[in-house]
Amino acid sequence: MRDGEIISQIPYPSPNPNVELFLVTMWSAGLKVKGLLAEPEGEEKLDGFLYLRGGIKNVGMVRPARIAQFSQQGFIVFAPFYRGNRGGQGNEDFAGEDRKDAFSGVKLLQKHARVHNDKIHVFGFSRGGVMALQAGVEFDSIASVVTWGGVSDLTLTYEERKDLRRMMKRVIGGSPNKNKQAYDYRTPLNELNQIKAPVLIIHGEKDTNVTFEHAKRLETTLKSLDKKVETLYFSEYNHVFPPAENRKMVKELSGWMKNQKSELNQ
8 A cells, every 4th residue: 555546536526517526535654544636627737736624523624616716727636634534544633643644645646647746736724734834844846835824833723722722632632731742743843944845825914713923933934944935914814815815815826836846846
């Protein structure tokens, strides 16, 4: 069994007539993990796009319409549900070992017949932002990383989100005071010296789910390491953007992605 190898691929109802959707089961670190694969009509090769969802379990689950929306911009999109979800094996652990599902998603796209191997992009929303950065650290060849309302520091999340503390203690194994190592392991800020891909940070400054401080810490760290980073900050928006601005941002970040490449491919 090899990470990213597709075990089964079943057609899935698509909300977009120009995009085919498939429910995929893949191997990830010895586990059968589920996800959605989206392919625009045609046979031409396209950039790959790994979509990393936020939330945990059914909260923030991958939405077919969202995946199709990005695919219509000219990407082969794969969005893992993460282990333990929708019939997949294992247990989701909030950017711990389940990061390997993101890594396996990159490998799935690398194996895809219609994907340019040197043009795979990683996108993370909310909690998925941490995993997008983890994937960027893991793979030198990633062409770009985008975090939208993304978490960058798990200890900061614990401090700010009192409503998530019980879940985080259960899933991660205690509080940051009792298990600092587990929170550090899930916080990629200290590993960003290894990232080769340009990073785009999108964040609403009124975000109360993932505060603007996460974006600032990420930007400051990347700049201190002389990494390529761009930001799109919006003083008027919260965690979820209005529909019209959301659609505009999807087009803008998609265009930005297609113009990027890893340091290794420059």
